[in-house]
Amino acid sequence: MPAALDGASFWPLFAFFLGVVLLRTQLTYWIARLVTRWSLDHTRPRRPWVTRVHRWLQGEGTARGLRTVERWGVVAVPLSFLATGTKTVVNAAAGVVAMPFAKYLPAMLLGCVAHAVIYATVGWAAWSAALAAATGSPWGLAVLALIALAVAFWIVLRVRARRRDAGLAP
Incomplete structure (x- = not known):
């Protein structure tokens, strides 16, 4: 988060x-929808990033979202x-199944507003307190280092x- 927002109001x-x-x-x-469309139109994606997204779309997380x-x-x-x-897998799944945008947009906006309210209030405060x-x-720093490792x-x-x-080869 930008430093300008430290201590900012709601x-x-x-x-x-x-x-x-x-x-x-x-x-x-849109990326999930586009890559799905490209995957249907082409047998093999040609762009490296499309290949990576294509593999992700075939993973278990996306399957759960679908x-x-x-x-x-x-x-x-x-x-x-x-x-x-x-959030990511369900919204990607909505793109994969090409959920009509007219239905998707109001549902997505409602979710985004809820998300922003949560993070602007208790969510960000809880995260900041835990990080502080x-x-x-020293023990907290050690735990964070162990998690990163x-x-x-x-x-x-x-x-x-x-x-x-x-x-x-490895």
Whole structure:
């Protein structure tokens, strides 16, 4: 978050978080929709970034998002903003299934407003307090460093496993 928003009141924080979530959500929806369309039109994506998104769209996270959208329909979109880890996959799934934009837009806007309200109030305050507590002590810094190392280790293992499964050298 920009330093100019440190200690800001509700409305500037709301505007910031609303802008971020609107941009991110629209990009997710349209990239998923575009890559899905390209995948249907071409047997093999030619652009490297399209290939990466294509692989992601075939993953388990997107499959969960598709199942959620298939089960709940347009209601899944605003609900996805209320739970951690669901916003991206549900909005990508809406793009994959080419949910009509006229139905998607109001649901997405409702979710974005809810998201911005949560983060401009308790969400950002809770995150800031947790980060301040963690970085205020040597033990907190050690835990953050261990988490960063664990994430890096996990990424290395995943890349190696994908290369091994694809028959590529490590």
